[in-house]
Amino acid sequence: MIDHAHDLVSVRDATERLLTAVGKLDNASVTESSRLPGWTRGHVLAHLARNADALVNVLEGRPMYVSGEARDADIERDAPRPLDDQLADVRESAARFQATGAVPADWSRTVELRNGVTDSASRVPFRRWIEVELHHVDLGIGYELEDLPAEFTARETDFLAARFTGHPDVPPTRLTDGTHAWHTGREADAPEVTVTGTPADLLGWLAGRREGAALTVAGGPLPALPPL
Secondary structure (H helix, E strand, O other): OOHHHHHOOOOOOOHHHHHHHHHOHHHHHHHHHHOOOEHHHHHHHHHHHHHHHHHHHOOOOOOOOOOHHHHHHHHHHHHOHHHHHHHHHHHHHHHHHHHOOOOOOOOOOOOEEEEEEEEEHHHHHHHHHHHHHHHHOOOOOOOOOHOOOOHHHHHHHHHHHHOOOOOOOOOEEEOOOOEEEEEEEOOOOOOOOOEEOOOHHHHHHHOOOOOOOOOEOOOOOOOOOOOO
């Protein structure tokens, strides 16, 4: 069972780690490229702030974004801001998300995200946790996949393996870190491919953050995963 209150605490802690790390940068560093193609660190920070507000919209029953074009325009608008403005926006938008999460509500209700995707309200804090942790890595400022909390890595691996389960373009695949195992891809009586690696490398591949060069593959080539 998803524990939204636990996840809200995890989001808060992850946000504090990010703000502490980003606070050590300077204005020039914010304009440098992130690990996401075409995005500076300022783009990543702007996205994090606007995503917090978008998830407030979700929890309060409004559309997540006015439109995809408006989402992109807001990020472009906010990306060039100086460091202090970026930090204030991430901090204040995070506080708004936490305040919304603290309001008594029916956390079992279904909410709508982007592109018609629906989910339980109880999973929204975990979705925000994903945004904060992975985009902290995307900033390229010393926080790596290996630094992610073990609980987060395991749960995000569960989440992404489930996301690709049944996908017609992904062969039946078994994932293992030597201790835990997951299955993903097309349904089948037995997996065609087994992919083995560290928790960080498996997550990096599933999340599109690593190409999978450190993974060991048996039964065929490393499957090509669809974009997230």
